[in-house]
Amino acid sequence: MRITVNIPTILRPLTNDQKRIEITALNVLEVIDQIEQQYPGVKEKLITEGQAHRFVNIYVNDNDIRFSDGLSTSLQDGDSITILPSVAGG
């Protein structure tokens, strides 16, 4: 499955300043593993102990993966993934 991934500003230093990356993968976790292979350091910013970080939002098209199958959410050809760090604070 060809997937487009939108990279947030804060991760662009790790991805040679690329805003978008094309990946072939079957689910969200695979996408992240593939990015990690090309651009080491990305995965630890997104995942701890097998779970997506509390303050990282990952969307498949318009859908927050928390309301699908999380990191196992499966993908269709042409899907677009958006990673956005939550804007939060105290």
Add this chain to the structure above:
Amino acid sequence: MHMNRPLTGCMITGPLQNPASDFSVIASSLRYQSSALGMVCETGENSGSNAAFSFEFKTPHTSPVICEVTRWDDASRHTPVTENIIQAACGLMSVHGRASGKSQALGVNYVSTLTAALALQGGVAASIGQLRGLSVSNSSVSMAAAALLSVGQYIAGATAFESPETLLPGIIPQPACPPFVSADGVIFELETLDAGPWQKFWLEIGVSSQIAGKGWTAFLLRYAKAIAPMPAELIAAIANLSYSRIVELCAITGMATCPIRSIDARAQDEDCKRVWLQGPWEFAFEPTLKSTPASVAGNDLPLSGLTVIESCRRIQGPLAGHLLALLGADVIRIEPPGGDPLRGMPPMAEGCSARFDALNRHKTIREVDIKSSAGQAEIKELVEHADVFLHNWAPGKAAPLNLDHEHLAAINPALIYAYAGGWATDGGAQSSRNIMPGTDFMTQAYSGVAKKIAGASGTQGGSLFTVLDVLGGAVAAQGITIALLNRCMNKVGGKVTSSLMSTATLLCSDDLQKLYKPQNTDITNKSIIDAVYATRQGHCAIECCDVKTTERLAKALNITIGIDEEGFHQHLSDLLLSRTANEWIEVLEQADVPSAVVVEDLTDLQTIPHLQPSLTTGSYTKVISPWRFK
């Protein structure tokens, strides 16, 4: 892993999360120290009457002690400060500047960490006082007093009656002092406490004995003078060798070497995280005593009537003993027959080295040959009636002398046996580091402290101000006081170990926190202005942490350029050249801007009115106790 946290059940309460900005680093260090000791930290209001920052120290057996932390000893003075402003005002910049090229900040939270340690120790000591029949409910320390204490022996050297030293910032052109740099660019320290290895080492490199000898004197005296002007031949000769060759030569000649490492590298060491979690002291307590010595405080100092036996050389151990004496303890200092040779090190004041006297003036001296069985018997006899035995011998030396913890605890189970070492908290010989002398400059290099200071100071290595010896002395005294409180409360004797390395961990606890637990990291504020400026006469240090302070500064100095316009900082430094540091500081103090005249000549300290409560003049200027109890 089992950690002995001797103050479990005790608690501190105060504005530990949101103190005034000048106290945030002190509060953060207090939280770290208190949790390492097993205490509960509770957020509450300032409990002191007029102190800038205060907290309550409570044990299950005593009434609360209010621990006040003020900026200055002079209670009427409220001029705001920061770590760097206090370093400027009390002579630390001056001492660090001797070898680092100019008056400048150390770049570590030195005074704040020391103040936090002394403040907590004050609460602990006052509680011991209560348990020994004193009515004491309040302990106060000031940042200024802590800062002056840290440079006490340098002040002594600068003000001694006979031929005082005049060592001003920048007197040594850089980089003619340690650390050294190899041909392949490794920055490293060399260390030996004897002239023999030094001579052999340089001879191997092809430097004549005469020149090596000149370097030796400077090298040896760097502990006292905070300068080490090395003959250029030495620097040049060693710069031709690769570091691996230098390591080989050290092995052959008995010299020790340690590269300047980063805190990140130190954090990777196997023992580092354990030391960080444990805190700078390691406690081991023995099973319950039938009874603890029923001593009663003799005067109004909390440790009065307690006896400390000290067998220590140089700075860390003697300073620990000195601090216990300032808390009222009777300190008996063991010196070799003929006395400690450092007694004769100039400059002199009334027949004694001023520098030596600064750390040892409140002690009773006993000359004992600890290598002889008669000497050992004499020490055991002293220990039988003592409360604390403190030494800083090289690792592994106590056991062959039959003066290790096991032997002395058998004589006096209530004894607090204290070791103030170099490398390891456990003082054991298992570590490969123990073959290197655990001195201030080696531990600065190994721990990452040197690199941090170098980064802030634009130098290659750490400070020749004995950063870790001094803070290590305070940490050792604090550990002993804590063990004494635990003895009073829980009827246990025991052992407390601290070291220059564990002290370095304390000094870098925030950096290590960032590496080990980034999610709990404290917020770091980067000041808008934080610099030392030249003026028409003298230098002044100014720090503005936020926009409001910066705007007050701009208004007070009639600066019309916006504070974040490009030309602002240049304009400020140009403007400051037009009047003297004293004149500017008067203006800036009026505007409540943290600022100070940078004290460059340590003899000036005794002429500054608001520092007088901490100093007494005489054959040399002495720094008095940092604690006030009531």
Add this chain to the structure above:
Amino acid sequence: MLVIHSKLVEAMIAQSHKDHPIETCGVIAGPEGSNIPLRLIPMRNVAQSKTFFEFDPQQQLQVWREMEAQGEEPVVIYHSHTGSQAYPSRTDVENASEPGAHYVIIPTDNLYDREIRSFRILDGMITEERVCTVSAYHKLQAALEQLIEA
């Protein structure tokens, strides 16, 4: 320095007081690279807390997409502090993920602070910066026009 139109400041303050004691939050978008805050978008605080805020993730996706489509970026990210000083909290620093943004905090409890304050937050380090409120973007608009022409 944050240069910001007074109407935007008024809007942030009004929104903060309306939501008090719950923390309010939002973003002000501006043309990419311009450093000029123009379009204020109040955000839903899904945390609905007196001490915490979090942009509604679904709304955030939509707003961030809009900004990208229009060549904008978040110039200001703002929220209110309803019972503490207008200085970034630890959670503010931990979650600061827009290195280029001005982080504005609006105090709604006069006990602590009266004025809005702005900060840069980079690698856990906070630096306060001056807030300059203007009634028009004059010079900056000229700069902006140049930017567009280029």
